[in-house]
Amino acid sequence: MDSNECRRAVAAKWSNVDYRSLGTDNYDSSASSTDIEENVRPIKRLKQEVIDLTSDDENQEEDISSPFKLVKSDVYDSNVNSAHFITFKEIFGDKRLKKSILFSFQYELDFLFEQFYSGVREIVIVAQKGTIRPCTTQKGISMVDRLSVIEFFMPQYTCHHSKMILNLYDDGSCKMFLPSNNFTYAEANYPQQVCWCSPNLPPSRSGYTEGASEFHDDLIEYLKVYHNKEIVQKIVKDVKLLDFTPLKDVTFIFSAPTKDLTTGFQLLSQRLSDHRKPAESKNSTNHYLCQTSTLGAAISKKTHANLFTHVFIPILHGITSLKSKLVDTETLGGLYRAHNITPYIVYPTVEEIRTSPVGWLCSGWFHFNYNRDMAHYNMLAEELSVFYKQDPKFLSANRKATPSHSKFYMKSTISDDSNPFNNLDWCLYTSANLSLTAWGSGTARPRNYEAGVLYKSGRKPLVCKSFTNVVYKTSRQEIVSDNSQIVLVPFTLPVVKYETAQDEAFCMAKDYNLLDIHGIPYQHH
Template identity: 40%
Template sequence: MSGAKRKRSEVAEKVAQRWKSFKYCAENEEKTMDNDNNDNDDCVIISESKVTNLTEPEQVREAKKEVDGSTDGAVFKLVRSDIYEREAPFVRGADDVITMKNIFCGERLKKSILFSFQYELDFLLRQFHQNIENIIIVGQKGTIVPIKARSMDAALAESLHKIKLIEITMPPYASHHTKLILNFYDNGECRIFLPSNNFTAMETNLPQQVCWCSPVLQVEKEQTPVPFKRSLIEYLKSYHVRDIDELITKSVETVNFAPLGHLEFIYSTPSKFHNSGLFSFYDKLEELSTGTGSSDVTKHYLCQTSSIGASLSRARDENLWTHLMTPLFAGIIPAPVEDTLGRKKVNIPTTDSLLVDYAQRKIKPYIVFPTEQEFVTSPLRRASSGWFHFQYLQKKSYYEMLRNQFRVFYKEDPATVTRARGTTPAHSKFYMHCTTKSTEPCDASQIFHDLEWCLYTSANLSQTAWGTISKKPRNYEVGVLYHSGRLPGTRKITCRSFTRDQAGSGSARTDVAVPFTLPVVPYDAAKDECFCFARHNNE
């Protein structure tokens, strides 16, 4: 190192040490201690000091800011794309964006536990800091892409020795679809992340992806029991795998989940010993419900998904959202009852009766799913379409029922999408409910601004992911539920769109942020069609 460079380095270190000794106080406080489908940039995890070292590369500083900015509570962030943000940085700034290296490349991260549907090891292992000691991968047999021989280098070879692989065997047409990260750090901290992407380079960069990030959780003996932790442990035990019990569940049991006391962990599992999926989700909503609500409101139920499953019935056209989930949540279908064998069943109304009920009870269902035109007008055109599935050509009446009778399909507003990402669809899955006054003119921009509840999950709109009231799910899925019933007083959950609103604008807080436009707009009846991969191939 030259004398000039050495001197600059010494000065930078002295400045950093000087400012580390300061503790900042709020205006009224004496002291404040500085305390995240089936169907690249170093970073640092939160340090005790919030010193900004201006001699560091810009990408490292941005990574610190992103993680430090999300420690006070759970937040949603967009997953940065090396494609869309390469030329035009995300217009709303770094506070809304996270990278895989932000999650994995902390020098204090010692153990990382990953659940996913697909792993590309060449991509994934390059995200980790060299200090990582243990990487536990839970994945479905046949979905882990090994490192190509020509790509192998010393760093990758060393990382391979740190992996403990737990493979899950799944039956045909079912998948280990869960997307979950549990990170443990050398200072007794833990963080949880739920990305919408599997761990491959293409999936991380081509569709729009989002990540839920927990606040910092502490590993400590004294703990506050919360439903989130209880449900997470139930989910882990549903695998009935000794390595998961010994290596993962026992670690989770040491964590204090008190900061997540207002949230619920919702999951699906094929285990016959656990209630999960739709039935469990419905029970949780009923438990948290504060009543039936006023009769002068319109009830809005939105599902944004990357896949739509087949009809619930071969004999009739029945969609999981319009014919079962929404009627259950809205009270059209009564609470399930047990038959003489202890099985829970419901009678699904016909399309005609549901249309009448929806009109009379002021119930409005929405399904946000990409159109063919959205792919055509997106920056990479159809390159991101491989992650979106609705194979309706085999039963066109099913699609026409949803499109023409329920008029349930909605899309992003092309006038408010971001410049860099355009109409590129989001691979996330959100289910949400809100109400608006039916006696007053409805401002479309306010629909889904204040929510009764919102579920962010890995589960697409399919029986495989959710099951039904009487059938078990076939997939593993996880999500996090926000519910106004867990908030003080009559407070609602606030929701904003990454495409319109800057973090924190217009409100002192934001509980949920979504990667699609709000408001969404209905399909153009004359020209919009749901994207169908089979039809695209035929064309």
């Protein structure tokens, strides 16, 4: 079953669930449920005592400033306040908002329009056909006359997967947002979600000049690759009026189904060419991490090679080139040892999902159908030992090990016994899952639309912290230099290896014959 089929199956499975009832304050746990299918009962509410974490001076939360925010969940966070949260009401409810441009894979218009300032003048949606659920609410219907939909067809097994918001304000300025979720209520509230927020982009005094900003150039190239007149008229013209100088330290990385441009993994490799270190010190160790919600199939049926371990790491480290042939796993293991490389794939275990606050309800966004190729799974789990999970010692009581729908790729080089990923060489936050369709490879081109942002250490150090720490205070927080670029991630730092005897990567197609913490059985697809 491919990921699109999985999504449809999950949508059908949970179509009778009144998700909003699980996040309301007036929920009566003694009442019988009529909104949920027969073998599903409501989720227990968290205690409602409000905890204001922004007032904790000892941990200096306010001193940490990051473009990465944790999407506040109606289910997990009704009793928590933090400066590191963001809501879609904040993004779309700004009274200065004149025009909002949205890119996504799914749109639930009733949910989306609830978030908007009623005085917004124009909403532009970019979507593949068949991914918009029409509005039925009074507010939604009242806003339809301000909605422009730019739709296009995508071939089977590909999708318009970019998740991006461009908000244009009355003063001519703009802010970009890259949420990790599509625009549906369930997706915004059940798995963990992250949102990257740009600084304010003022109107340009001199108009668009090619070459003045790499980010600006790449964003315009991305918009043009749709080959759509409406996108040029309704979006590109506005984007060209902006000043992208505030994003001079950030790189826009995108995938697109085109032969005219370098995109996807090949673009990432190009932008990281200055960070390859094939001749590093013998005393340093190199750590490459991928946190994803989907792991695609092996890229070779013969060798069961994996895109991250067999393509990303060797090429980005400078061991092989874009046009090199795949190395076999045994040879790859030797190369890892020779270059002091440790690979990490952070992906939820069955037990993490089963014991999360909403149980199986958060499982529908995580796709790794290794049932069809156990050799691929065994290679990753046993030969390369790449699977990691969140550290139980640092989980918050609110979210526990709820998996995140975000996608982070990062590298850390350390020369001592410190935890890897506290300080980074580079970090990519993106909509692109770990699949050939999303990324392409050294020689193949991607087939999806994807969008993300890349940060690199250099003029400013690149520091990584966990939301479980800065929001939920699960461990003592270290002071960060004012000059640092700070990435915040939704998984614990450090992460820990799967325990071989009991941990298993979640697979939607498997029959687990297990009850979650609410006594609900898993229904496989």
